Amino acid sequence: MDNIYLDSDGLVHLARLALAGNRADIVAYVRKIARKVARFDPVVGEQLVTLAQDSNPSRNAMLRGEQLDRLPVDLDSRLQLARLDDEISLDVLPIWQEPVKAKLEQVLIERAKFKELAFANLAPTRSLLFTGAPGVGKSLAAKWLAKSLGLPLLTVDLAAVMSSFLGRTGNNIRNILDYAKSVDCVLFLDELDALAKRRDDVTEVGELKRLVTVLLQEIDSWPAHGLMLAATNHPDLLDPAIWRRFDMIVEFPLPNEVSIRAALSSWIGEEHEVPKGLLDALPIVLSGMSFSDLKRIISQLRRNQVVSGVALTDSLTLLIEQRINSLSKAEKIEVAQNLTDAGLSQRSVNSLTGLSRDTIRKHCETVN
Ligand SMILES: Nc1ncnc2c1ncn2[C@@H]1O[C@H](COP(=O)(O)OP(=O)(O)O)[C@@H](O)[C@H]1O
Ligand SMILES: [Mg+2]
Incomplete structure (x- = not known):
């Protein structure tokens, strides 16, 4: 690979300097790397030089000290x-x-x-x-x-x-x-x-x-x-x-369903592989909550996943079950459709939403 600018020793050295927090040392090291890099990638070399020039530690530190x-x-x-x-x-x-x-x-x-x-x-x-x-x-x-x-x-x-x-x-x-x-x-x-x-x-x-x-x-x-x-x-x-x-x-309004959905994707993270249908059903039951309430709930569930091994898909499904009763019938049907899309059986959707099997059969088309 020709786009590796730093070998592992260099990387560790840079991390050490950064964590020690001495800007002058970091700037000196960045300048040194910049010269090396410029030989085979002038654009990145130039960027590094500019970065090292712009960070003028003495001036910034003085200004901040004075203001404080x-x-x-x-x-x-x-x-x-x-x-x-x-x-x-x-x-x-x-x-x-x-x-x-x-x-x-x-x-x-x-x-x-x-x-x-x-x-x-x-x-x-x-x-x-x-x-x-x-x-x-x-x-x-x-x-x-x-x-x-x-x-x-x-x-x-x-x-x-x-x-x-x-x-x-x-x-x-x-x-x-x-x-x-x-x-x-x-x-x-x-x-x-x-x-x-x-x-x-x-x-x-x-x-x-x-x-x-x-x-x-x-x-x-x-x-x-x-x-x-x-x-x-x-x-x-x-x-x-x-x-x-x-x-x-x-x-500032409370989050609408589209924003709740965006927040969930961003906070749950793609790597957890929660079924899309489940993520689509959640905004319906979480409607009316503030962003900070949502953030707190999701953080708690993610902690539970790490600490107690409760799968996120299970805890999110439980969340739906806990809040489903406050929904109208039309909203319940919408939740049921999304849960069916997420691959839940008719029987599970029935026990989660309380909708009759007939209603579920009528409104929810199973994909498989
Ligand atoms: N619009 C938003 N987008 C993403 N996260 C938000 C949003 N609003 C609030 N949050 C989350 O909730 C926390 C608290 O929000 P904050 O801005 O302090 O609320 P307040 O309106 O009471 O000042 C934020 O730190 C952030 O984690
Ligand atoms: Mg505030």
Whole structure:
């Protein structure tokens, strides 16, 4: 084979350097390999050289150190008020349903065409409000956007900031926002409804009003180069004035059957060889769940498979059995059709779905 650039010793050496985490050593080694590779594959050689040049460790490390030093803290408790994440990793490949997908992509396109917009005297979308049930991807979208833009994500958990003494919250929020404007980052105000939840406590009403006013002014005057994201599980609790100020509202729906199917394929993995008919039947019984519920269930089943040897096909079939009663007859028939396609006998389909043999015979054509 002529496309092996590294022998096994080289590979082990590279892994050792990478795990030791010394960038200067890794860069030196990549340069060395690049010279070797360039002799028989100039394109890959060039790519490696560029990689080694782009990673400028001293500058990045200094910048990061400086930014972290300046992260705002609560003056009394000295607790950090925000988290700066500049090496964002996503735990899953996000599945964006329409219209979420179109809106998030719109934001990225506008950023890519920043200059063209400026030329036409327009600013790109600066502020977005994410709404939706827990576990549908609001926080994931914040990470995904920051990662796609190559910017660090500054996350503020408003519930945590506000649990401190309310009189200080105004100052704390102002400090966070000033900081966010001073560094190149995506700001994410999570649990924005925390601002509204305390409204019923009369003694705090005045202070809260001032807070909301601060926030409204900030949303209005947020600089075009920055991006402000906010998320809430309870949009109805928010002051309508806050809603109106955001450039874009993104409502995250619960996953539909197509998305559930995509999530299952992605999380179960092809290598498990679960029959297609079973995977097609599952979205019908799992409808109404959030992405994070689905992820938790699938992870649990996969753990059971490894730890107790329960075959995934069996545990997924059991899952159908447990949830089948909440379905309408039409949905049960659809499940039965898919299970028949998956090769289950009429008798098994009957005991799983509770449909009569006659109904099954009428609706489900056996392939073999
Ligand atoms: N759209 C999605 N696509 C794929 N996985 C998702 C999606 N939404 C949520 N998840 C899974 O659920 C987890 C929790 O989602 P999160 O974004 O924190 O929900 P929330 O809307 O409450 O902020 C994610 O880390 C991911 O594993
Ligand atoms: Mg969240």
